[in-house]
Amino acid sequence: MEFSSRARQRHARLAGDRREQYPHSLQFYLEPPTESISLVEFESFAVDRLRLLKVIENLGVSHVRGSDVYKTKLEAELRKLKFPYRALVEDDYEARRKDHISHFILRLAYCQSEDLRRWFLQQEMDLFRYRFNELTENLMQKFLEHVNLSFEAIGEDLKNELANELSVSTPGFNMSKVKEQMFYKVGLADAVDLFRARKVFIKDGFAYVPFKEIDVIVLNHYRTKLSKALALTARSLPSIQSDERLQPLLNHLSHSYVGPDYSVQNNTGKISLEQIDALSVKSFPLCMRQLHRALRDNHHLRHGGRMQYGLFLKGIGLTLEQALEFWKKEFIRGKVDADKFDKGYAYSIRHSYGKEGRRTDYTPYSCMKIIMSNPPSQGDYHGCPFRHSDPELLKQKLQSYKISPSGIAQVLELVKGMHFQLACQKYFELTHDVDDIGFSLNHPNQYFIESQKLLSGGREPKKEFSNSGNFQQKNNSQESINSSSTPTSSNAKADTELEGLEAYFTED
Amino acid sequence: MARFEPAALPELLPVFYRRLFPHGPYGRWLSYGGVAKNYFQLREFSFTLRDDVYLRFQSFGSPQELERELQKINPYKIDIGAVYSHRPNQHNTVHLGAFQPQEKELVFDIDMTDYDDVRTCCSSADICSKCWTLMTIAVRIIDRALVEDLGVRHRLWVYSGRRGVHCWVCDDAVRKWSPALRAAAVEYLSLVKGGADTVKKVTLSHPVHPFIRRSVAVVEKYFEEFALLGQDILGSPEKWAKVLALLPEELREPLQAEFPRKKDSLQRWELLRARAERERERGRAGWPEWEVMLQLCFPRLDVNVSKGLGHLLKSPFSVHPKTGGTRAKSQAISETRKLDKTNAGRISVPLDLQRLDQFDPFAVPTISSLCQELDAAGSDGEQEDGAETEPKRRTRDYRRTSLAPYVRLFERFVEGLESARRGERIRRSDLQGDF
Numbered sequence: 051m052e053f054s055s056r057a058r059q060r061h062a063r064l065a066g067d068r069r070e071q072y073p074h075s076l077q078f079y080l081e082p083p084t085e086s087i088s089l090v091e092f093e094s095f096a097v098d099r100l101r102l103l104k105v106i107e108n109l110g111v112s113h114v115r116g117s118d119v120y121k122t123k124l125e126a127e128l129r130k131l132k133f134p135y136r137a138l139v140e141d142d143y144e145a146r147r148k149d150h151i152s153h154f155i156l157r158l159a160y161c162q163s164e165d166l167r168r169w170f171l172q173q174e175m176d177l178f179r180y181r182f183n184e185l186t187e188n189l190m191q192k193f194l195e196h197v198n199l200s201f202e203a204i205g206e207d208l209k210n211e212l213a214n215e216l217s218v219s220t221p222g223f224n225m226s227k228v229k230e231q232m233f234y235k236v237g238l239a240d241a242v243d244l245f246r247a248r249k250v251f252i253k254d255g256f257a258y259v260p261f262k263e264i265d266v267i268v269l270n271h272y273r274t275k276l277s278k279a280l281a282l283t284a285r286s287l288p289s290i291q292s293d294e295r296l297q298p299l300l301n302h303l304s305h306s307y308v309g310p311d312y313s314v315q316n317n318t319g320k321i322s323l324e325q326i327d328a329l330s331v332k333s334f335p336l337c338m339r340q341l342h343r344a345l346r347d348n349h350h351l352r353h354g355g356r357m358q359y360g361l362f363l364k365g366i367g368l369t370l371e372q373a374l375e376f377w378k379k380e381f382i383r384g385k386v387d388a389d390k391f392d393k394g395y396a397y398s399i400r401h402s403y404g405k406e407g408r409r410t411d412y413t414p415y416s417c418m419k420i421i422m423s424n425p426p427s428q429g430d431y432h433g434c435p436f437r438h439s440d441p442e443l444l445k446q447k448l449q450s451y452k453i454s455p456s457g458i459a460q461v462l463e464l465v466k467g468m469h470f471q472l473a474c475q476k477y478f479e480l481t482h483d484v485d486d487i488g489f490s491l492n493h494p495n496q497y498f499i500e501s502q503k504l505l506s507g508g509r510e511p512k513k514e515f516s517n518s519g520n521f522q523q524k525n526n527s528q529e530s531i532n533s534s535s536t537p538t539s540s541n542a543k544a545d546t547e548l549e550g551l552e553a554y555f556t557e558d
Numbered sequence: 559m560a561r562f563e564p565a566a567l568p569e570l571l572p573v574f575y576r577r578l579f580p581h582g583p584y585g586r587w588l589s590y591g592g593v594a595k596n597y598f599q600l601r602e603f604s605f606t607l608r609d610d611v612y613l614r615f616q617s618f619g620s621p622q623e624l625e626r627e628l629q630k631i632n633p634y635k636i637d638i639g640a641v642y643s644h645r646p647n648q649h650n651t652v653h654l655g656a657f658q659p660q661e662k663e664l665v666f667d668i669d670m671t672d673y674d675d676v677r678t679c680c681s682s683a684d685i686c687s688k689c690w691t692l693m694t695i696a697v698r699i700i701d702r703a704l705v706e707d708l709g710v711r712h713r714l715w716v717y718s719g720r721r722g723v724h725c726w727v728c729d730d731a732v733r734k735w736s737p738a739l740r741a742a743a744v745e746y747l748s749l750v751k752g753g754a755d756t757v758k759k760v761t762l763s764h765p766v767h768p769f770i771r772r773s774v775a776v777v778e779k780y781f782e783e784f785a786l787l788g789q790d791i792l793g794s795p796e797k798w799a800k801v802l803a804l805l806p807e808e809l810r811e812p813l814q815a816e817f818p819r820k821k822d823s824l825q826r827w828e829l830l831r832a833r834a835e836r837e838r839e840r841g842r843a844g845w846p847e848w849e850v851m852l853q854l855c856f857p858r859l860d861v862n863v864s865k866g867l868g869h870l871l872k873s874p875f876s877v878h879p880k881t882g883g884t885r886a887k888s889q890a891i892s893e894t895r896k897l898d899k900t901n902a903g904r905i906s907v908p909l910d911l912q913r914l915d916q917f918d919p920f921a922v923p924t925i926s927s928l929c930q931e932l933d934a935a936g937s938d939g940e941q942e943d944g945a946e947t948e949p950k951r952r953t954r955d956y957r958r959t960s961l962a963p964y965v966r967l968f969e970r971f972v973e974g975l976e977s978a979r980r981g982e983r984i985r986r987s988d989l990q991g992d993f
Binding site: 238253255256 | 706707708709710735736738739741742743745746765766767768769770
């Protein structure tokens with residue numbers, strides 16, 4: 051059967067009938083794409099899908115999967131990124147092709163470690179579940195036939211015989227509903243979740259599943275297939291990695307932060323030094339507020355703190371001159387004299403503005419970078435407080451900032467689930483007194499901009515920040531990490547740290 | 559019945575493995591017809607020797623080799639494990655991570671100690687005829703579900719030798735089940751939830767699933783004799799307080815007041831039932847009396863035993879040894895007087911489902927009683943034909959003892975497996991058109 055459909059597909063391509071290739075808006079991704087594509091398309095497809103999966107991850111934590119708000123937001127994202135968003139029977143070819151190709155590219159990037167595979171699997175399953183459930187019953191049937199999922203629908207006679215049993219075994223199904231819906235005879239292994247919870251009628255080793263539960267079963271199939279495929283891909287990875295064109299791209303996919311880098315600012319010089327104290331309370335994310343406080347208290351910050359905070363300040367618009375003045379004034383209050391400052395610290399500030407040495411204009415750190423690299427030790431104040439602070443201390447700090455106990459509880463819950471950026475988003479919501487932050491946080495400067503926007507009554511966001519074309523920047527080794535719960539294949543140390551933290555938080 | 563002396567095991571075991579243990583059907587069972595290559599060779603056995611010395615990852619090239627080893631080593635206890643990816647006795651030569659369990663029977667272990675919160679007659683390792691009914695109920699409920707719901711055919715129920723029962727589900731397809739599917743089966747069969755700090759352990763939602771309804775029907779057959787008469791659960795205020803604690807308030811309070819006026823558990827239960835029925839007629843949904851019955855009688859399974867492929871379980875026809883090492887003979891004798899009450903030295907024998915209600919765990923042969931029977935039969939004057947082969951002599955031997963009916967049960971079970979295999983082969987060759 052597979053053979054003939056592949057031959058049919060090849061014929062279809064040759065014949066120019068593109069619809070044959072992708073008869074449905076979703077698929078199990080069983081056959082890898084066989085055409086040639088340009089490197090540009092390769093990269094852009096992959097980056098778009100990565101964006102999509104990250105949105106799915108965020109939506110999955112912030113909203114109930116399948117709820118109206120979840121579906122609306124996800125559909126919007128699918129449309130924006132030009133992926134199939136509805137089971138249109140007509141010409142959706144381009145979107146379906148993109149879907150097909152991008153999935154397989156990301157497999158290459160995300161098969162490499164247990165964590166990556168788990169993440170990829172989870173998001174792809176959520177995506178599949180959403181799309182499957184958007185199908186009409188008719189299209190669902192067609193899709194199931196197409197993928198040869200042999201679920202035998204039981205005949206009317208048998209259904210009538212079993213009607214009573216079916217109605218008491220299946221939640222939400224009274225006798226009339228049993229009569230109107232199709233029931234399928236499914237092997238126990240396919241209906242594990244329903245069978246274990248006694249939510250289905252079983253007899254002679256088969257479960258009698260109503261049509262509406264079929265998605266659980268289909269999902270199980272998908273998960274099994276994809277999981278096996280990922281393991282297989284991992285084994286054939288060495289040969290792919292030897293391709294020099296693909297290697298750096300694939301590496302970046304699992305490392306990259308795909309968003310604006312806040313280096314090119316149109317607001318330089320618009321902040322005055324006197325405003326910083328007030329801004330740190332109103333519009334700084336917690337990490338920067340903490341760093342600013344430490345700087346003011348100790349008149350000093352160590353290197354990690356200087357980098358993280360200094361670049362952030364550059365990102366919010368401090369000029370080099372302002373920065374030099376800012377740091378010098380503070381350090382002099384401490385143990386550093388003016389001379390020492392000019393000789394040592396000033397140089398490095400100029401360096402980070404790209405005025406010394408290599409003259410690379412360093413970009414402010416993204417959340418991922420802050421969370422994943424260079425953890426703070428004793429005497430450091432950098433890092434992400436949601437990731438690096440002891441929860442008890444974090445709680446006290448939030449209490450001192452007059453956050454409500456229920457708000458604090460929500461933040462801590464997110465921290466426990468290792469959703470550090472979502473915890474920061476919650477912090478934003480609590481400090482700005484809004485219900486929905488309205489954006490997906492992955493950069494401290496983004497936090498600042500959005501906060502300022504909100505506080506000044508919704509100023510227009512600068513267009514260049516929301517769809518930055520600065521993809522080349524990601525080749526800069528300094529910022530190559532993306533959103534919080536996406537595991538990366540960065541240095542092993544970061545990985546083990548993350549695992550260690552998991553062990554700490556997964557109490558059972 | 560002969561008194562069992564644990565110190566005598568080293569003398570009794572060789573007799574057992576030479577003349578009593580049913581090597582023939584045992585080997586046929588675990589070979590599963592030789593359909594899968596090397597199935598027997600890849601099976602893990604574990605032996606427990608004297609002084610609790612434990613030998614894991616034993617494997618054998620054939621049933622005959624197993625027999626020879628058993629007769630050489632004379633283990634105190636045999637456990638059966640999984641069929642692995644490589645011969646278990648070579649597992650050290652295999653790259654770590656490559657040595658994995660592949661298949662195993664689905665097993666259940668029902669242990670009387672898990673019922674301590676609802677037994678008043680005994681506790682921990684003790685059992686008596688009054689509480690053994692719980693095992694009968696458990697076997698009936700689970701066996702029905704295995705056959706009718708899970709569609710399983712070949713199950714071997716075995717007395718564990720002391721205080722519970724085991725079930726070995728041997729269908730070809732089931733042996734391939736994943737741990738997740740096994741755990742799901744246990745969950746499907748579980749109703750009693752909660753540990754020491756949970757008072758009410760069974761809560762039914764509506765409508766009631768057929769599995770539960772059918773299980774209640776089984777419990778009802780035994781409830782009067784077991785709970786009302788045997789355990790006398792409503793016999794005194796302290797006792798009925800425990801039962802009333804499981805009921806909703808609107809039932810509990812009036813019953814609390816009226817129970818003293820009734821004369822025994824039977825009457826009080828009738829009242830309870832009637833009141834519950836009345837509440838239902840008034841429109842209040844719920845089956846509180848079922849919940850009580852189930853909490854007292856429904857089987858309690860240990861998911862860990864069933865879930866893992868690598869889990870070892872005591873083999874049928876294994877002896878139940880007394881732990882504790884060597885003892886002075888006189889001390890041993892005074893111990894054995896106590897031991898008569900416990901089930902030391904008993905053989906793990908198959909259960910006859912047709913005669914389940916008549917099963918008496920205290921009538922199960924022990925290794926010493928069997929050896930005594932052999933002695934008695936030998937001195938009956940039967941001439942031993944020198945030309946007789948070993949297996950034949952053994953056949954006559956076990957037939958002379960009370961082990962005979964149990965071996966017959968086991969043989970019938972193995973024959974069931976074999977005839978199913980033949981049937982399957984015929985069916986397949988018919989489909990393929992082979993003649």
